[in-house]
Amino acid sequence: MKKKCLQNKRVFLMNLGSRGKKDYTLFDAFRSAFSGIIFSFKTERNMRIHLLAAIIVIVSGFFFSITNVEWMVLILVIAITIALELVNTAIENAVDLITAQEHPVAKAAKDIAAGAVLIFCIASVGIGLIIFIPYIIERFFM
Numbered sequence: 095m096k097k098k099c100l101q102n103k104r105v106f107l108m109n110l111g112s113r114g115k116k117d118y119t120l121f122d123a124f125r126s127a128f129s130g131i132i133f134s135f136k137t138e139r140n141m142r143i144h145l146l147a148a149i150i151v152i153v154s155g156f157f158f159s160i161t162n163v164e165w166m167v168l169i170l171v172i173a174i175t176i177a178l179e180l181v182n183t184a185i186e187n188a189v190d191l192i193t194a195q196e197h198p199v200a201k202a203a204k205d206i207a208a209g210a211v212l213i214f215c216i217a218s219v220g221i222g223l224i225i226f227i228p229y230i231i232e233r234f235f236m
């Protein structure tokens with residue numbers, strides 16, 4: 095999958111060169127951004143896990159009728175998690191483009207990017223617990 099996307103990217107860049115940068119419209123930019131998001135969902139298992147977690151959190155938000163401020167926090171947390179995973183995917187692809195060989199610097203780059211996602215995921219779980227535990231206690235234990 096990654097190889098095919100890399101091939102597509104090379105073909106795209108070659109075509110772009112012949113069309114000229116000016117022909118790259120705002121619509122093209124949005125399309126590229128969406129194809130990046132779809133690429134990440136197709137190639138990254140973690141991204142699909144984030145999506146599943148986001149769906150569970152959103153359904154729980156409706157179930158417990160959380161407040162507007164809590165919705166804003168959750169939306170922000172979901173968006174940042176997915177955005178970080180997208181950056182992580184971009185770094186992984188950039189590293190793979192630079193070297194197909196095992197290299198300690200390539201490992202460090204990928205591990206650090208993954209670490210950034212992990213840190214925010216841990217914070218997200220904490221935020222989720224702070225928001226939902228009082229609702230769970232009120233609904234099921236009182």
Ligand SMILES: Nc1ncnc2c1ncn2[C@@H]1O[C@H](COP(=O)(O)OP(=O)(O)OP(=O)(O)O)[C@@H](O)[C@H]1O
Pocket residue numbers: 138140182186193194195196197198200201204205208
């Ligand atoms: N070129 C490389 N040289 C050395 N180690 C590498 C290299 N490529 C990947 N690794 C190691 O393998 C791990 C997994 O890399 P991979 O590119 O498969 O990402 P991934 O499975 O999508 O990772 P993640 O789940 O962390 O997003 C990296 O975190 C790194 O430790």
